[in-house]
Amino acid sequence: MDLKKLASTLIPDNDLLPLEEYEKMYPERQLNKGAEVTRLAPSPTGFIHLGNLYSALADERIAHTTDGIFYLRIEDTDLKRKVDGAVESVIRSLNYFGLNFDEGAEIDSPLNNYGPYYQRQRASIYRAYVKDLIERGLAYPCFCTEDELNAVRAEQTERKEITGYYGKYAKCRNLSEQEIYDNLAQGKPFVIRLKSQGSTENKITFKDRIKGDITVTENDQDVVILKSDGIPTYHFAHAIDDHFMHTTLVIRGEEWLSSLPIHLELFKVLGFKLPSYGHTCSLMKVDNGVKRKLSKRKDPELSLDYYRQAGYYPKAVVKYLMTILNSNFEEWERKNPTADYRDFKFSIDKMGKSGALFDIDKLNDVSKAELATLSEDETYAFLKGWVDEFGTEQDKAHFADADYIKKIIILICGIGGKKRRKDIVRAETGVRLFDYFFDDVFNPEYAFRFEKGDVTAVLSKFAAVYDENDDNNAWFAKVKAVAAEVGFAAEMSEYKQNPEAFKGSVADVAEILRIAVTGMPNSPDLCTVMRILGKDRTLARLNAAIQA
């Protein structure tokens, strides 16, 4: 068979360059020894999720801790799944979480020498190599229809055989020259398949950077490398792109492990050096007692927007992911409490081999700890940002008064005290902590645990002596005095020794005041709350509670 003729019939393109030219166009990168080139290669199908961020973080950390390159390539070979704006969304999302690309699609960078970074724009490179494979007898056209393929698969399943296009099932593999040209003449659509040289008899031990040694069999499937629309499949594009873009380390989800044999064969027949691979395990969750992979459809917590809406501090999400990615990260952080997480020596060897359950409790803990490191200005800026986007109209109005809000932040976060408070876990719930400082949303439930007469006595007696200029000691002395007057123990120690002798304790008196002023039995330092509210509103609330 005249393979040269077949190749130019199948791939008639006249804009293809000799293969050496492509090699020259994409020379070796000039990087330091040990520098890793990693990439995020999403399909523009929609929005990036937590799983993507998880592996992107590994990519980004590895590249940037080795003085390497982290780039963005768009795998848009499936036109059916393209969504407008997806690329910008990916970049924006990653930036929001503090990850930046050095190079790639839609990235403004002088390093963009390995593009185009959209696969659809790289068609001629792929086609040149497919053509070469055909000429070398390593690829062939296949005219099988979808129905035929489905029928074969059904038959294979029936007989409990391995499904796919291989061996005796590879009908078009041995088509005669005449049959091929007849089919072509009839205008039948075709795909190009790899003529696999492998055999499942042969085992290959492969070293994965995350999973360690993995035993796989050689590929024997005549996989499609060029689809009928002339665009390559993922497998082929992966081999070509990661070769020419000089990716040194491919980090991707473990769902790719099963197609690794295909990639191994592709790199081999193409004569390319194999990059190293690290297959990450998926984030899991427990659903009805069953552990399963986090799903885009079923699990809102997989969406990155979920975290933005819930008001998680972006760096907290990243740090949480770091704790799963490298379990020694937390220990390092305890030893270096003020260091930037980027100073941590990220190591691919420390990455876990099995899928971690997504743990919202842990995230919450990381998040509140992270928020507790911010100044009042930073806290204000963060909460304000959330309020502007997701808050109610009242929230927006409240947060317009920066000075007032900052006073509350200093109280709620314990800024300036010995120990920071960690009341704010995330903005969505944290903003609610401000509500009782605003009359328009203050809506107390007076759940007093004492007799009306005692409550009224406490409230009115305290109102009579309250002075907003009192410091905490003076203030508390007055609370104690009121307690004593109404038959409550002024000292906790006295009360504990002899509880029956009193109606309650000074703590209960404080509770009554607190409920009247904040509407809740718990709050941060009441004295400060009153001072922030100011004398008039404090007294008004005290009186309102008496009336109620």
Next chain:
RNA sequence: GGCCUUGUGGUCAAGCGGUUAAGACGGAGCCCUCUCAAGGCUCAAUCCCGGGUUCGAUUCCCGGCAGGGUCACCA
């Protein structure tokens, strides 16, 4: 089902033939205290099962069992 892969407290996990089997989150309790939060202290809780190998297995081997992944002209 075939193939690949994983299996240490509820969760994330150190551990690499001999350990009282770290630590963190979560839980319980105590202390502190005007409540809450924070903080300090304490407690409960783990090596999937069965065979080997070995003086000795959580660690090595084999077999079960259980989980996960994957079997497209999607990536």
